[in-house]
Amino acid sequence: MKQKLIPLMLGLSMAVTGCHQMGNTYGTLELDAGADKQGHVAPTQATADMNAKVLGELPFDNMEDFEQAKRGLIASDPDLRVAGPSEDEWAWNQEEYAFVKGDAPASVNPSLWRQAKLNNIHGLFKVMDGIYQLRGFDLSNMSIIEGKTGWILVDPMTSKETAQRALSFARKHLGNKPVSAVIFTHSHIDHFGGALGVVSEEDLKSGKVQVIAPEGFVEESTSENILAGPTMARRAGYMYGRRLARTERGHVGTGLGKTPAFGTIGILEPTHIVEKTPQPMMVDGVEFVFHNVPGSEAPAELVFYLPGKKAFCGAEVVSRNMHNLYTLRGAKVRNALAWSQYIDDARLAFPETETYFASHHWPIWGKDKFQDFMKKQRDTYKYIHDQTLRLAHSGYTPKEIADKLVMPESLRTTFASRGYYGTVRHNSRAVYQGYYGWFDGNPANLNPHQPEEAGKRYVEFMGGAENVLTQAQAYYDKGDYRWVAEVLNHLVFADPKNVKARALLAKAYDQMGYQSESGPWRDVYLTGAYELRHNRPEKGTDFKIAKDMVMHTPIEKFFDAMAARIDGEKADGVDLTINFTFTDLNETHVVYIENAVLHHYIGEPVADADATVTVDHETYIDLALQITTPKDAISADKMEVDGLLSLLKFNSLQVKPDMTFDIVLP
Numbered sequence: 001m002k003q004k005l006i007p008l009m010l011g012l013s014m015a016v017t018g019c020h021q022m023g024n025t026y027g028t029l030e031l032d033a034g035a036d037k038q039g040h041v042a043p044t045q046a047t048a049d050m051n052a053k054v055l056g057e058l059p060f061d062n063m064e065d066f067e068q069a070k071r072g073l074i075a076s077d078p079d080l081r082v083a084g085p086s087e088d089e090w091a092w093n094q095e096e097y098a099f100v101k102g103d104a105p106a107s108v109n110p111s112l113w114r115q116a117k118l119n120n121i122h123g124l125f126k127v128m129d130g131i132y133q134l135r136g137f138d139l140s141n142m143s144i145i146e147g148k149t150g151w152i153l154v155d156p157m158t159s160k161e162t163a164q165r166a167l168s169f170a171r172k173h174l175g176n177k178p179v180s181a182v183i184f185t186h187s188h189i190d191h192f193g194g195a196l197g198v199v200s201e202e203d204l205k206s207g208k209v210q211v212i213a214p215e216g217f218v219e220e221s222t223s224e225n226i227l228a229g230p231t232m233a234r235r236a237g238y239m240y241g242r243r244l245a246r247t248e249r250g251h252v253g254t255g256l257g258k259t260p261a262f263g264t265i266g267i268l269e270p271t272h273i274v275e276k277t278p279q280p281m282m283v284d285g286v287e288f289v290f291h292n293v294p295g296s297e298a299p300a301e302l303v304f305y306l307p308g309k310k311a312f313c314g315a316e317v318v319s320r321n322m323h324n325l326y327t328l329r330g331a332k333v334r335n336a337l338a339w340s341q342y343i344d345d346a347r348l349a350f351p352e353t354e355t356y357f358a359s360h361h362w363p364i365w366g367k368d369k370f371q372d373f374m375k376k377q378r379d380t381y382k383y384i385h386d387q388t389l390r391l392a393h394s395g396y397t398p399k400e401i402a403d404k405l406v407m408p409e410s411l412r413t414t415f416a417s418r419g420y421y422g423t424v425r426h427n428s429r430a431v432y433q434g435y436y437g438w439f440d441g442n443p444a445n446l447n448p449h450q451p452e453e454a455g456k457r458y459v460e461f462m463g464g465a466e467n468v469l470t471q472a473q474a475y476y477d478k479g480d481y482r483w484v485a486e487v488l489n490h491l492v493f494a495d496p497k498n499v500k501a502r503a504l505l506a507k508a509y510d511q512m513g514y515q516s517e518s519g520p521w522r523d524v525y526l527t528g529a530y531e532l533r534h535n536r537p538e539k540g541t542d543f544k545i546a547k548d549m550v551m552h553t554p555i556e557k558f559f560d561a562m563a564a565r566i567d568g569e570k571a572d573g574v575d576l577t578i579n580f581t582f583t584d585l586n587e588t589h590v591v592y593i594e595n596a597v598l599h600h601y602i603g604e605p606v607a608d609a610d611a612t613v614t615v616d617h618e619t620y621i622d623l624a625l626q627i628t629t630p631k632d633a634i635s636a637d638k639m640e641v642d643g644l645l646s647l648l649k650f651n652s653l654q655v656k657p658d659m660t661f662d663i664v665l666p
Contacts, residue, residue, distance in 0.1 A: 026496045026665060029503050029533045039533040040107075040249040040510050040526060046479025047511045048106040054517075055110050058413060065320070065415060069121045069362040075173050076123035080137065082165045084263045085545050091161040091263035094122055094136055096246035097253070105248045107514045112522065115321065115420045116253040118362070124173055127357050131311060132174065137166040139257040140190040140359050143313065144170060145306070147284025150180030154313060155191040155359050156198045159263025159545075163194025179203070180284040181210040182268065185315035185359055186301035187220035189265060189549075196266035196548060204268055210283060213270035214292055216300035221267060222553040224299070226561050228330060230657035233541040236329040238663065241523030243530055243537065249510070250526060255321050255420025255519035256360050266548035274302045278349065291349070293317055293342040295335050297324075303346055311355040312370070317342055318377045320361035321420035325381070326430030328520050333434045336385035336427070340378050347374040373416060380417045383407060384424060388431040397440040398429040423518045452666045455494030458487075465491055469500055476508060481515075484508040489664075492532070496665045505664075506532040528664045540659020544625050551621055555582065556600065558624065559591055563598035565654045571596040576650050578643075579605040579612040582620065593653070611643030611650065 031039045043051075077094075084091030100120050104113035122136020130146040142163065143154035157163040171177070179199050184192045192213075203209045225232055237243065240259055241251035251259065272281065279290040289305045297316045305312050316323070317339065325334045356364040356373065364373055384405070391401045402425040411417045419425075439446065448454060462468045468491050476484045488505040491498060506529040513525030543550070559580075577592040590609070591600045605612065615623075619638040622628040633639040641647060 026502075026535060027499070028535060029499055029506070031533070032503075032507075036245070036247060036249045038245050038250065038530055039506065040529060041507050042249075043106040043514050044479065044511055046481075047514045050479075050515050051104065051106055051109055058111055058415070058418075060110070060114065062415075065118055065362070066121075068364065069118050071363075071365075072126040072128075073121075074124045074126055074132075075169075077137075077169060080122060082137075082161050082261070082263070084159075084161055084261075089262060091159050092138060092165075092261045094120075094258070097258060099246070099248065100252055107249045108252055109515060109517045109522075111415075111418060111517045112252065112255065112420060112519060114415070115255050115418075115519075118320075119253050119255075119257050121362070124170055125362075127363050128309060128311065128355050130309060131306075131355075131357065132170065133357060133363070134166040134170060135362070136258070137169070138162040138190065138194070138261045139254065139259060141357075141361075142166050142194075143357060143359075144174070145286060146177075147180045147286050149284055150178040152181040152183065152283055152286065153179055153198055154183045155185055155315075156182060157194035158190040158261040158265070159194050160197035160266055161194075161263035162261045163197030167198050179209055181212065183283075183302075183304075184211070184213040184217055184221075184268075184270070185303070185313070186214065186298035187217050187224065188298050188316070189221070190260055191316075191359055192221060192267055193265040193549065194261075194263075195268045196264075199268060201268075204271070210272055211268045211270045212272045212274065212281070212283065212290075214294065214300040214302040215273055215275040216294060217270055217273070218267075218552060219554070220299040222549060223557045224331070226553060226557045227564060229561070230540075230659055232330050234659060234661060234663070237537070237541075238524045238527045239328045239520045241527055244523060244526055249514075251523055253519050254523075256319065256323075263545065264548075265546040267552050269552065277345070289350075291342070291346055296339040296342050297334065299332070303342075305346075305350045305353065309355070310352050311357065312346065312350050312353040314346075314356060314358040316359045317346075318356075318374065319358055319421075320416045322380055322417055322422045322424070322427070324422035324430075325384070325427040326422075326433065328426070328524060333430045335434070336381045336431055340382035340385065343374055343378040343381075347371060347378070376411060376414050376417055380407075380411055381427075383411065384427050385431050388428045389435070392432060392436065395441075397442065398432045399440075401428050401432060402426070419518050421519060423521065451489075451493040455490040455492070458490040459494045462487075465495060465498060465501065469504065472501075472504055476504060479511075481508040481511045485512065492664070493666045502532045502665075506530075531662075531664050536660045536662050536665070538660065544627055547621060547625055547627065550625065551618065555585070555587075555589060555617070555620075556602070558620075559589060559598070559600040562591070562654070563600070565657070566593070566596070566598045567653055567655050568596045571598075571653045574649075574653065576611075576646060577606050577609045578647065578650055579609045580620075581605060581612060581614045582617050583614060584616045584618075593650075609643070610646035611641065613639065613641055613647065615639040 032041050035041050080094035081090050082092040097120055100116045104110040125133045127133055132144040134142045138157035140155055140157055142157050145152040199209050244251040274290040274292050277291040281288045287307050291303050293301045303315045303317055325336050353370045354367055356370050364370055387405050388401055405424055405428050472484050472488050485508045488501050491501040492505055509525045509529035513522045516522040571593055574593050579588055579590055581588040587602055588605045589600055589602055590606055619633050
């Protein structure tokens with residue numbers, strides 16, 4: 001009886017488990033003459049003219065950023081490629097971006113090209129005496145602060161592999177010092193995922209290493225992607241251009257850096273928590289003053305000042321671009337007003353600051369330059385906040401505000417406030433959403449038809465598919481790619497097998513990507529074009545590499561995720577109770593279905609439960625990540641199941657996420 005459990009153990013799979021999906025059946029498109037290998041067409045004259053216009057709008061002759069980005073360079077790695085856990089993919093490959101040099105091609109916004117060139121400057125840098133940075137080994141920087149007995153590492157990157165490579169490179173040039181402390185500035189994975197590449201669990205348990213993090217770090221860092229995981233992972237592939245070639249017509253960078261590393265992910269439990277502002281602390285003989293800044297760029301985040309060095313670490317609360325108030329991969333909206341205030345609080349608290357460094361980009365030197373930078377970062381977010389509300393007060397909707405809101409000259413001509421990552425357009429919508437939600441007040445938008453049905457009706461109203469294509473081509477020839485995209489999106493959703501519509505829509509997305517100053521906008525457009533031509537991916541994200549991080553996720557989060565996978569219609573009228581007893585944790589999670597809703601709590605096992613699963617924590621995680629199978633777990637006496645038929649019924653009520661769902665096709 002136990003063997004029948006093997007293919008049906010969905011009840012032990014969590015919401016972020018990767019899965020293999022067959023692509024859709026719409027067919028691939030023939031590529032245009034002159035297209036690159038992925039199908040992206042050449043930039044049109046309209047796109048070339050639009051990008052050339054940018055050259056006259058910004059002070060491209062100001063080379064100070066390049067001077068600062070190169071300042072203090074100790075050494076670069078001439079072959080900066082890092083092997084990953086998979087033999088067919090690098091965890092990191094800086095060599096892929098060697099094409100980013102010279103003047104911007106017509107297929108890249110010159111402002112984004114400039115930022116990509118700056119982010120190509122990589123290596124080990126001396127920020128000042130006792131502070132060093134490793135930049136360009138990952139999406140984020142890893143900073144090194146010399147302590148009394150060893151190194152204090154700030155933000156050990158995304159993956160074990162890149163963090164190891166970076167630390168090894170630093171030791172080659174600075175000496176083989178031990179790690180005495182690790183600081184996680186915030187709860188995004190590119191700032192803690194490489195922790196086990198620089199510190200072992202044994203070192204942490206022995207007390208040799210302090211781990212400092214902001215309040216709520218473990219909860220936020222481990223749970224952000226659990227409930228929203230499948231959707232967020234799929235959309236992140238668009239935002240970061242995962243499927244795009246690294247070329248002049250493909251991915252050139254994120255603006256914030258190059259791309260996230262794709263390696264083994266881990267985490268460390270903090271030994272010290274920053275929970276107030278200010279919070280002085282001695283770390284390996286170095287005086288720190290921490291500020292807790294929750295709900296800014298991340299739900300859990302900190303910044304700090306080093307009084308002995310007059311140096312300020314801005315984490316990711318400030319950076320050399322406009323950041324996201326809403327991120328295109330999908331996440332909770334960030335509080336622009338609080339974010340702006342945190343920046344000003346730090347500026348006023350540390351007026352003696354002479355050196356700024358952060359989790360991304362390059363440092364700033366000089367009191368006046370620091371103050372000017374902080375004021376403009378503060379006002380970038382506050383201006384968007386205030387002006388969005390001003391326009392909303394007059395009845396303007398999110399779409400209208402996005403078109404009307406223009407940054408003041410002092411901010412729009414400052415490169416560090418440009419929309420390389422976040423943009424004025426989608427950040428203003430985030431402010432609107434934060435206050436007013438998704439509805440703009442127009443009754444027509446309250447209950448519209450879903451895309452396929454709306455598409456059929458639009459096409460019918462516009463005189464049929466051929467007429468829509470003829471009109472769309474005319475607007476494409478005029479360079480109005482936004483309108484082409486809006487119209488042809490209806491036709492593609494009405495008839496996804498219309499290859500002419502898909503091909504022209506893909507061309508429009510190419511041009512919109514080429515014109516985008518934002519790295520994520522470019523990647524979203526170009527990935528949309530790629531999938532119109534080649535269909536969705538056949539394989540979703542594999543989360544096996546994140547086992548260590550997942551082991552730190554509170555068990556209850558898995559059951560929250562399980563509840564989000566219950567098919568409500570199938571569960572209507574079902575009454576089931578399951579005990580999940582974790583032998584090594586000495587706790588039982590009781591899961592029950594009532595009113596077609598899954599509930600759970602920690603308590604004593606229910607005596608008359610329909611089924612009981614007895615398992616240890618790690619085996620449960622291995623089952624969730626599909627590292628092991630129910631058959632192997634049972635054979636190894638690591639799991640027992642009592643009430644198999646009821647468990648199978650419970651499993652049948654759950655829907656496995658589609659990790660490769662369509663986005664630009666229905």
